[in-house]
Structures are given as structure tokens and as C-alpha cells.
Amino acid sequence: MNKIKVSIIVCTYNRDDVIGDCLESLQNQTAGKDDFEVLIINNNSTDGTEKICSDFLNKQNNTNFKYFTEKKQGLSFARNRGIRESGGNIISFIDDDAVACKEYADEVINFFSEYKHADALGGKILPEYETGRPAWMSVFLEPIMSVIDLGDKVKEFPKNKFPVGANMIIKKEVFEKTGVFNENLGRTGKNMLGGEEKDLFYRIKNAGGKIYYSPKPWVFHQIPDSRLTKQFVKKQALGIGYSEKIRSLNTGKAEFLKSVLKETAKWFAVLLLFVFYSAGFKFSKAEMIVFFRYWVSKGFFASKL
Template structure:
């Protein structure tokens, strides 16, 4: 791994942290993307953390380490833990003054690192979320995929209303971690939100950069989408019970948890998209309602099981 932290042009050294678990094709796409940057090779490193995968994820990462020995490094978690612990392992080995996070299966433009380093330096920002575009892969243009594309990752809303950016598109200065600490590895869910809240409470400004786009494949399967919604519901309750003073939410018995989306809100949201027929809009509305019910089910499950917390 290069020990050069910057160049004659005073470019900041950037550490890219990529956790992965049982996603050999996803990590392949991501590493192909982040090793094809216009940013100088001597000014960044890629730390890929395998979270004790049981498939060929480690082998894929090793292949990139052999191809890019000065850029890519494999780190291994011997026991599977949550994503916060994997990202913390990356932080332990990171050399950069700027830390950029990306999830396995996401891709970026070749100017991604150049743009984020320039934005952070020029504006003197400490914490930034990038735009996430949901992409529909060829042959997987399902109604579920369209729903995911429409409602995907509203990162601007997350930053402005909940004071966090998802860790799949997060950029943070190392000095922020030095002051507020790393991700809470005890959390199975919502490590990004808990960390963002700490950053906000410590007085750091948080910013959204719509001009830097990262790409995430849509969940085309209804089963996968509803499973994700169920996990989101678990995450909401998990975080509430973890720290109720910081993350209190309305009761799981509140009727709004189970009512369908307001039709006018849904129509305005979906109507921004072109090429959606009326019958598709009705079906997407049903998917949205099923997703909301799965969030509620996840909250109930987490509350009932409790798991000794």
C-alpha cells in the first residue's frame, strides 16, 4: 500500500472503504469501478473488507489486490459481524484525510474521487452525502424495480430531516472520526443514522452534493424488496430501544403505521416519472403499501423478540 499521502498539487489522500459479504459479483463491479478513477493512483487507496464470506468474495478481492497492489488491500473479519464493525476495521487501516464509503454492488463514474475530493476541499466540508441513482438492469425492469427507482434513497431528505447520509454514499473527514468516534459496532442496524446523529450533535455541518452521483442496482424482486422493508422496520425499533432519548418514534400501535400512503402524495411522487401507465401506477401503489406493512411487521418483530436488550 502506498505511503504517499497526496501529491505535488496538494491533492488530499482518500481512503475508499468497501465492506462485502457473500457478494462476489457485486464486489467485482464495485472494484472495477473504483480502480478506474481519474484521480491519481498515488492519492488514494481501496480497503475492501470481507465480512467472513462463505462464497468467492475473498478470491475476487485478492484478484484485484494482485492487479492493483499499490491501491487495493484485502482486510478480513474472521467472524461475521454487522456492517458497522466491518467499516470500523477499514477505518483502523485507513491512511486518508478523507474517507469515502461505498457498498459492494454500487458503481461510480471515473471522476467520482476527483469530484468528491475537490468538493470537500473547496467547500471545507466535513461530512457529505452523495446522490444515489437507482438503475434498472437489462432484463430486470420489473414493477418492483420501478418502485425502488422512484422511492429509492432520498439522501437529501435524510440529511436535512434526520441528520445522516447512508454509508453507501458517505464522505467524511478523518478529523470527524477523531472527535466523535467511529461507528457503533454494537448496532446490528442503522449504524449510519446513529453516527450521523453524533456528528450533528457535535456541531459539524452536514451537506448533500447532488452533482456527485453513485449508482445502485434496483431490487427487482418483490421478495427482496419486502425483506428490505422488514429489516428497515426492525432497524427503526432497534435504534429507538438503543437510545430512546435520541431516536424516539411514535408507538407501534399508532394507526398511521398501517394506513396506505396518501394517494395525492403518492401520485405526485410517481407522476414525476415518465412512461408509467395507469395500471402500473396502481400496482406500484400496492407494492408501496405492502412495503409499509412490512416495515410495521419488522417493528413488531423487533419489539416482541427484544433479544434481551
Template sequence: MNKTNENSSSTGVSFVLCCYNSEALVADTINALNNQINNGIPFEVILVDNNCTDYTVSVAESVWARSDAKLHVVKEKTPGLSFARKRGVRETKYSIISFVDDDNIVEPEWVKKVFYLFENKPDVGAVGSYNLPLIETKEPAWFEQYMHNYACGKLYPASGIVSGNKKKHLWGAGLSIRSKIIKKIYSADLPLYLTGRKGNLILAGDDSEICFYCCLLGWDLWYEHDLTLHHKIQPSRLTWNYLCKMHEGFGYCSPILEIYKRLIDNQFSLSFSALFFNKLMTFCYIVMRYNVRLMVNREGQHFQVLFYSAWGSLKGTFGLRKSYGRMVKQIRQFFSTQR
């Protein structure tokens, strides 16, 4: 792959901010973008209205105050974070794209740091940040143990290339990627199978799929501990029930992500029957080991998280019973032509 030829995008940074009924959050997010110390580096903000029924757009437009950078608002009717991001990316004009969620507050030097990271590391395709939790209520006793599930905390011990076959992941909140890569991903014959959250549905895996896709195209991932954002976590997401449902969503997407992982590891993909048997045995093992305790909702008990994850994985696998073989073939054939 020739990594030196850039596409027609102009040099700069495009923020893609996807929103669904975000009026209570978006002002802080926009203000953080207002306060960018960009040292003359061009940037823009693409706000994607993903079927908002509140005043998200009017709040964002009233807060935006930069004269040297534009706020563009576009509409995406198909629900789902992946669809909203794809719509936003289509509207960008700069060479680097940063995905910022409606509850993310990026540091003032984000544009400058991201721009120079990519300028100085030509083999890096995507950069992940160090995300700090911002909790306005009392933090649950179990939060520190599960902080990574909220895309917060130190993802890796230090800044550097994300190495090792098992560690090809960056968080979607604050993910920055070269425009030519993400546009190639979104326009490729191979579709992205995971759509991310849809409105109030707790789905996941879309950011991991993009990272795996990036790696299989021959690019490095970089984690930067000095690139920070604050992730504002709403009280409604800090309940034990929400965490368990989130793990169910993680499990649901895992069968698809395992196809990519095994390809990165140069392993053969499992047949559907073997995959389903493994998921079923894992679920049965957890049920038999913890049995009656699973019927009692005890906050902070890790076995409940394991149960929801295994249950989601079993459901997700069963849902692929008619398409799994075709999906494996498509993914493997596509990337065999990219190397």
C-alpha cells in the same frame, strides 16, 4: 468544537469496501476504482472480508491493476456491516474515507471530486452521492416508487447542506466522511447500536446513525448531485417480498433512530411505555384499516409495505424493553458533553 485541527491521517482518500460472498460483483467495483482519474491525489482501497466463503478476495486481487495505489485485504470475523466498516476504518491512512459497497460502481472522478469537496467546505463532515440504479433484468413496475429504499435516485432537490431537523440523512452507499470524525465515532465511549446487514439478514439504520452522530458532533452534511455512482441491484433483491422484508428492517431500527432525531430536534425522549403504546396503536390501526387485504400478497400494494414497517417497528421497540431507558440516558449524556 475546533474543526481546523486534523488528526494524524495523511491527505488523501481511503475507500473501505466491505464484502460478504461478493465474487459475482466485486470485479466491477474494483475496476471502477482502478479507473480513478485522481490527478495525483493519493488513495487506497481497504477490502474487508466479512467471513466470505467464496473467491471474493482472489477475484479482487486478480483485477486490481494500479501501481500508484494499494489494495489491502483485511479480515473481520464478526458479522455485520458496521463491524466490517469499523475494521476497515482502523486500517485506513488517509484523511477522507469513502464507504463503497460491493455492488457500487463509482464514477472515474470520485477521488478528485470528494477530495476537493472536503477541502473547500471545512464545516462539512460527511458527503453523500447521487446514486443511479443499474438493473440488468426487467425493472418491477413498483421500483420507481420505492427507489429510495434501494439507496437510488435523487435524495435531495439540489446539491448543498442537508438542512432541516427532519432531514439529517445521507445514504451509506457512497458515504464519504472525514477520517477524524468516523474514527472518533468508532472509538467513543458511546457505541453504535445499529450494525447494518449481517450476511443475508436484511437489517438497516447504521448509515443514519452515523449521520445523526456526525450532526450531533456539530458537523454539516452535504449532498452532492454531481458525485455519482451506479448501484447494481441483483434480481433477488427486486422482488416484492424482499422489499417488504427490507421495510420490516427499516421499522426494526426506527426506535433507536428516533432517540437521535428527538435529540437533534431538542425534544424530550419518550418513555418506553409511551413509545411502545404509539407503535402498538400504529400497528393496530393498519391491521384494522386493511384487515383481510393484508392476508393476500398483492405486489405493488403500499399497505403491505406499511404493515411490514409497522410490524418491524413494534418488534424493534419490544426488543428494547429492558435497555431503552439506559440507551436514552447514555446517548443524551454523551452528546451533552460534546457541545
């Protein structure tokens, strides 16, 4: 690989409450401006996001920051626009509600300098709850809040696990081999569909790609109280289930059958967790584990949402 340059892509839609924190963290990187660029992809925001980004770019000497508007609505469209506009050979995606550590770009460069055979990387994602972690939250549900912590050592991602959008990094050449994000999957506006990340990483794995975890390029993921209501979790769980149905059907009947079997098997694990938490008098955790799996299954087997 030639000299490593990181393109950090921040896709945003109506997040004027948090996008400023994200951009400020990327402005304060220890890496030199020649080593990374930041691409802001505004996906038709209707709030104050555009003004915040414009003011940020005008007031600061951010020569390595670029701003684009993607008219096609949908996160996958926005991410693919970022890939097309990028000038780096390493592509990093950070959510607009994430705050990167100041060594983020340097740590990405250090990783791919050492692990030259790696194709993709997922960094540690730590939660920053607005008013504290709710009693019903468990380590088994935190991943739905884009929380990933696999420890303090570099390792390959375990089977059936993969990086998530708040902090995922991929070699640009990988997209040329396996394709970009599936634009039939992923969030569009305020809907809660997804699956585009899982779809991409499955393609990378099936092509023999190596996907790693590293704790060093870490981010905080801001989690407001509005995302911790039962109604929000229900909407997200339904979207997760329905998106997995679409993803697996698009892949083929065998993949869909595999997903059906996996969804069924997960109920056995859920029942064990229900007993475990109930025995420890952690009833809110036990209840939410069951509700969440029920909503995912309902979404998976629904004809439409």
C-alpha cells in the same frame, strides 16, 4: 485541513458476482494514486469473493489497494475495521455492488477543498436495474434500493434525510468526536437489519455537524431482479422497522416515543399516496406502498424477528 487524501472503503460479503465491477471502477480513477487508497474489507465471504479480490490485486499494479479480512461478522464491524486501517483524512464508503464514476476520488477532494466546514457528504446514487424498473417501484420506495438523487446542485441534506452506505463520505476527525458505527446495529451475514448509518448521522447532526449532498461523486448501484421480489422487499422492510426500534431504544425513551409518533404519522402519508396512485390507475404502486409500510410497522412493533 492538510493535503486531502481519500480512503475508499469497500466492505464485502459473498458478492463475487459484483465485487469485480466495483474494484475495476476504483482502479480507473482519474485521481493520482497518492491522492486516494482503496481498502477492501472481506467480512468472511464463503463464495469466490476472496479469489476475485486476490486475482485483482495480483494482476494489477494497484499499489494503493489494500486487502483485509474482518473476522467479526457484521457490516458495522467491517466498516469500523476500515476506519482503523485507513490512512486518509477523508473516509468514503462504497458498497460492493456500486460502480463509481471515474472522477469519484477527484470530486470528493474538490468538494472538501471548497466546503472546508463540511463534516460529511452523500453523493448521488443512480439505480442500474438488471432488467428494468418494476412497475410497482415509485420515487418513495427507491431509497430502500439505496437510490439518492437530490438534484444537480450542492446542498445540505434535508431534515430527517441522510446519506446511505452505497456512497457516503465522512471526515476521519468526525469519528473521533462522535464515535464510529454502532456494532449492535447493521447487517450481519444475510440478515436485513440496519440503522447503523442513521444512528451515526443523527449523532453527527446532534453534535452540530454539517452534512451535505453533492451530485458529482456519483455511483451506479446495481440492483438485481432478486432484490425486487415481494419476499425480499418484505424482509428488508421488516428489518428496517426492527432496526429503528433498536436504534431509538438505545438512544432513550424520548427518542423511541418520537419514532413511534413518526411511524404513526407516516401512515397518513401512505394513505394519501394510495389514493393518489389509485386515482391514476397505478395500482401496483399503490399496493406496494401500503405493503411496505405495513411490513416496516410490523418490524418496528415486533418483539423479535
